[in-house]
Amino acid sequence: MPTPDNQFSEHQPPAWATRFLRWYCNPELWEEVEGDLQEAFQDRIRTQGIMMAKLRYAWDVMRFYRTFTLESRKIHYPKARFxxxxxxxxxxxxxxxxxxxxxxxxxxxxxxxxxxxxxxxxxxxxxxxGYDTFHTRANRIYRLSATLKSAGSEDLLAPTAIGLAPALKQGYPEVEAAVRFIPTMAVVQHKEGALFSENYIFKADPEVFEVFDYPMLAGNPGTALKAPHAVVLNETLAKKYFGDRDLQTLIGQSLTINHQPYQITGIIQDLPKNSDLRFDGLLSWQFQPEDWLEIESYTYVLFRDAQDAAPFEKKLAAIDETQVNPRLQQEWGAMDVQLYHHLHPLTSLHYTDYLLGDTEYKGxxxxxxxxxxxxxxxxxxxxxxxxxxxxxxxxxxxxxxxxxxxxxxxxxxxxxxxxxxxxxxxxxxxxxxxxxxxxxxxxxxxxxxxxxxxxxxxxxxxxxxxxxxxxxxxxxxxxxxxxxxxxxxxxxxxxxxxxxxxQKGTLRKSLLIIQFTVAISMVIGTWAVRSQVYYMQSKDLGFRQHKILSVTIPDDEARKRIPAFRDALLKHSHVSQVSFGSRPDALWSVSVLSVKVHGETRKMSVIGINVDENYIDLLDMKISRGQNFLPTGKEDQIIVNEAFVKEVGWDQAVGQEVVFSETDKKRVVGVVKNFHYATLHKKIEPFILFYHPEPQINVLVDIAPTNLEILEATWQSTMPDYPLDFEFLEDAFHRKYQTETRMLTLFNYFSGLSIFVACLGLLGLISFVVQQRTKEIGIRKVLGAGRLMIVSLVSKEFILILLMACTIAIPLAYGALQQWLQSFAYKVTLSVSLFIVSAVAILMLAVLTLSYHALKAARQNPVESLRYE
Amino acid sequence: MKGTYLGEFEELVLLSAAILYDEAYGYAIAQEIEKQTGRSISLSAVHSALHRLEQKSFLTSRLAGATTKRGGKRRRFFTLTSDGKLALQEAMQLRQQMWAAIPQVVFHTT
Structure with missing residues (x-):
């Protein structure tokens, strides 16, 4: 017989065993089982001691692990259908x-x-x-780039020597194919019709269709570029020249490209926009296999296996040592130039640095x-x-x-x-x-x-x-x-x-703090991005871009007639000035010069462009020392910028001699104030304006956008057989800050959004809080609380949260923005007011959001609120 | 149901339930069997047997009587059904019948 019920100790059986029992046991049974076990446990404490009792309890729990205790209760309760x-x-x-x-x-x-x-x-x-991932062989395709080393300078080039691709294809079994694209300026004439200047035309090897996926809508990809004088167009160009004709009928049609007859052999689909190499048309061409001097082709290599690429870098270095550089030495002799090649995976090209002569805008x-x-x-x-x-x-x-x-x-x-x-x-x-x-x-x-x-x-x-x-x-x-x-x-x-x-709403509060921290940071970020973008767009660059138009000179033949074009232009009263100087904002290669200072020769890398005597006036550049070029026709004059003078350390720059080579010495006639030839991301480096009165790459014209017909008419009368290709410097300038402007637009939207959504949340919460405290508010009003008191009562908590969010957000945003501004050489300073104004603006907005429900609560008649139940 | 065969241990459990009459629940039955037989009895075996006996409808049960000693858990009291009583009687009769059939000489010690 069990001992009487009233004899029990305070000891408890091991909890884990009980938990285990409850877990496995049929819920109908565990009560009686656990009760019996407890009873046994209490008895055993007295007879066998606490330790033994616990052990036996646990052991019994284990032994109850049997079929009948495990049976699910579904036998007993019918389960509702889904x-x-x-x-x-x-x-x-x-x-x-x-x-x-x-x-x-x-x-x-x-x-x-x-x-x-x-x-x-x-x-x-x-x-x-997703750049270039649409090519099925993308993981096996690599592009070559080159490093051009010459005394003291290193230039990274996107194009490589034309001779490289055939050499790789013949000598190395792991290379399945190597193809080249050579950028070409193309003037296209369709029958007797209009002229088109196309900038995205490449000469290409016939095998490009075996390496890349360029779906052909008409024509045979296997043979399209095999024949000489064959051209493959994309759909857009085909539509531009031939309208909505059936693409199949275009095969075999002829086009005049750069004054030579070409035959259309294929139409391809337009390339996806996220493709690093973009083109509108491809021309077949006859290459010179041994040409190592013309560094102008984009070279792509298709490996048989993606694993082959990494070890191939070494072989590439060997090719440079044994084949490329000896040839360069032979051809260029004393110039001490070396070329080294590297591989870049196709899909990563969009994110590599922009190399000289590179393909597309980089991400x-x-x-x-x-x-x-x-x-x-x-x-x-x-x-x-x-x-x-x-x-x-x-x-x-x-x-x-x-x-x-x-x-x-x-x-x-x-x-x-x-x-x-x-x-x-x-x-x-x-x-x-x-x-x-x-x-x-x-x-x-x-x-x-x-x-x-x-x-x-x-x-x-x-x-x-x-x-x-x-x-x-x-x-x-x-x-x-x-x-x-x-x-x-x-x-x-x-x-x-x-x-x-x-939990006293701790979770709710901390989540609210996170929300507003994010929102405030984003608003501060937007504000800062905006001021940096405005700063960049409004900063005086040191030269005029407004109303300056750059006309591209198509080719050598056209160049001869450019002076006549200029003279015809200048006859119009709306055109005040024309210069043959190169655009100040293009990308320039760095070259190394020897400069003699105080009899001592030192090397320095500088950037330079050729200009004529009208250039400085046309672009409103400021001469700080000396004078403009004299129209002597002799090319021994240069003008340097202030950065140049500072770098060399001249006290008196005007009259100094700069030695380019034994036979080429030039004299500084003036110093021009620093101007931003590159974007504000870059510091201003030493820069030289060379005097060169002949037309070269482009013509700069001072003309208002409203007077463009003058330009067109003049072009038509002087060189009707060339297309007119022009651009305002201002447009090019804005394009350069495209990334930043786009980012600003997005920031505007997204910060607005985050604030809006966060305020929505706040609105919901305050309305809830007010509802919950309806009675409290009623009682307080009955006892004499004023409206202000009620408003502060319900919104105090939220305001506190917002203030906390501010204190977190400001240093966070500050740190992130400093990081971002590092990428600019010329930048705004982040002022305190920016942070304060942003924070206050958001606080105001939040208070406004709060006040609707808070005021509603304060205005409520206590009779109403107390009656509800 | 797998017939109404009564195993040896089941018989002991059923007998104990009958002995305890109004106070028959798992732990008490286990104690009773231990006391009567001197064997050590596992609680789970008793519960399992009770569960089977209930399924064979030799027993009915009800939940009642929580005590502090049991941690506030109720016990399941078992009562013999008429089937249960019959089964016990049959078991006893079977034994008596078989005892009677043993020749006297077996136990005759002289």
Whole structure:
């Protein structure tokens, strides 16, 4: 017989064993089993001691692990069918969401807007990182680049020697193919019709179609470039020349290119915009295999195996030593020039540094990272809104949870129900977001750059991404609230105990701080980017760009007639000046010179351009010492910039002699004030203007954009057989800051967005807080509290949070901006006012958001608020 | 159900439940068997047997009587059903019948 019930000790059996028992045991049985075990335990304490009792207890628990205790209870309770459980839950969810429409609307709107932004950024990122990945052999294709070393200087060149590709193809089995593209200025004449100047035409090897994927719409890729005088056009050019004719009929048509007859042998699809090497047409050509001196072809190598590339670098160095450099030595003799080649994977070309003579505008990985982070931030802000709303409403749903649990719902079922609610909202938000993006379509690609279109959203591949994003956000936004709600104790929940008291809204507050930290940082960032961009665009560059037009001189033949063109132009009263000098803003190669200072020869690297005597006046450059070139016709005069004088250390620059070689000595006639020949990213280096009165690359004309017909008419009368190709310096200038301007536009949108979504969240929260404290406010009013007091009562907490966010955001933003500004040689200083103004602006906005509900609460008649129940 | 065969241990459990009458629950039955037989009995074996006996409808049960000593857990009290009583009687009859069939000489010690 067991001992009497009243004899028991305070000792407890090992908790882990009990937990294990409860875990495995059939819920119908564990009570009696555990009771018996406890009883046995208490008896054993007296008879066998505490240690033994515990051991025996644990052992017994193990022995109860048997079939009958493990049986699931489903034998006893019929389980509801899926539809019986799902539809009532769904109905309840929908009813609940509908009842709190304003929360739903705020949540949905915030989600949709930030998802739309996120989708746009995703498009941008996939565009930027997808460069050249459309080639099926992309991972095996490498481009060669060259380092040109000459006494003291090193130039990195994108083009390589023409002779390299055939040598690689013949001598090395791992090279499957090596092809070249040679940029060519092409003047295209279609029958007797108009002239077109095409800048994106390459001469190319016939095998380019075997290396790259250029889908052919008409013609045979195997033979297209084999025949001499064959041309392959892309669809756009074909349409430009022949209109909407059937592409097949264009094969065999003739075109006059650079005054020679060519036959069209193929039409290819336009290349995707995210392709590093872009062209509109390809010409067949006869190459000279042994030509090592003309460094002008982009050379691509296709390896048999992607693994071959790394070891091939060594072989390349050997080729340079044994073949390339001896030949250069032989040809150029004393010049001491060496050429070294390197390999770059095709898909990484977009992010390499811009080399001399490189193919396309290069991307900057930093911006890809920045925007990825921004996308994450924006989604985070929306998720936080979602979490905050769910948590804020948790106290209203406690009855529901209590009843469901009493009826028999298990925590994970409730968890699923709340998760699926979030899933529902997120999916709806995603659909809205896609609609937004599609509606904003054109504007979208205009801002992000051509080639990035919302059409990609409708492609099948996006389905997985979209579902992935939805699941990710659902998990992020729904997981914690669902867990929290489903963990309510049913009795407490039904009693209406304030289940939120436990955490006092700490989570909500910290999430709010994160939100506003992000938003404030973004606004400060936008402000700083804006001031840097404006600074760059408005800074006096040291020369005039406004109303300066640059006309490209097509070829040597045309160059002879350029003086006549100039004279004809100058007859018009609207054209005040014309100069043959090279554009001041093009990219220039660095050369090394010997300069004699005080009888001592020193080497220095300088940049130089050829100009005539009208150049300095035309461009409004300022001469600080000496004078302009004298129109003597003798090319022994140079003008240097102030950086040059500083570098050399002359006290008196004018009259100094600069030695270029034994036979080539020039005299400094003047010093020009520093001007920004490159973007403000770069420091101003020593620069020389050489006197050279003949026309060279371009003609600079001082003309207003409204008088362009004068230019066109003059060109027509003096050189009707050439196309007119011109550009205003101002346009070129703005293009150079394209990346920064685009970034500014995006920053504008995204900071606005983040603020908007964060304020939406704030609006939701304050309305909730006010609702919750309705009675309190009523009582306080009855007791004589003024409106101001009520307003401060409900908004004090939020203002504090905002202030905290400010203090975190300002140093964060400051650090990040300093980092970004490092990439500019000339930059704005970040003023304190910038930070203060941004922070205050956001605080004001937030206070405005708060004040609506706060004032509403303060104005409420206490009779109304106290009556509600 | 796999017949109404009564195993040896089941019989002991059933007998103990009958002895304890109103106080028959797992632990008490285990104690009773230990006391009667002097064997060490595992609780889980008793519970398992009770579970089987209930399924064979030799026993019915109800939950009641939580005590502090049991950590506030109720016990499951078992009561013999008429089937249970019948089964016990049959078991006893079987034994008596078989005892009677043993020739006297077996136990005759002289």
């Amino acid at each position: 539809t019986e459980r799902f539809f009532p839950s769904l109905k309840l969810s929908l009813r609940y969401l509908w009842k709190h429409k304003s929360f739903l609307l705020i949540n949905l709107l915030g989600l949709a807007i930030s998802l739309a932004a996120c989708l746009m950024i995703l498009q941008y990122i996939s565009f930027e990182t 900057n990985k930093m911006y890809v990272y920045i925007f990825s982070v921004i996308a994450l931030f924006i989604v985070m802000i929306a998720c936080i809104n979602s979490i905050n709303f769910s948590m804020a409403q948790a106290s209203r749903r406690n009855i529901e949870v209590g009843i469901r649990k009493t009826i028999g719902a298990r925590p994970f079922q409730l968890w699923w129900q709340y998760m699926s609610e979030t899933l529902l909202i997120t999916s709806a938000g995603m659909i809205l977001a896609i609609l937004f993006v599609l509606l904003a379509g054109d504007y979208f690609s205009e801002t992000l750059g051509e080639g990035i279109t919302p059409a990609a959203l409708l492609q099948s591949g996006f389905l997985y991404t979209g579902i992935g994003i939805i699941l990710f956000i659902t998990l992020l936004a729904g997981c914690y609230p669902a867990f929290f709600l489903s963990s309510f104790h049913p009795i407490k929940a039904l009693k209406g105990a304030n289940l939120l008291n436990r």
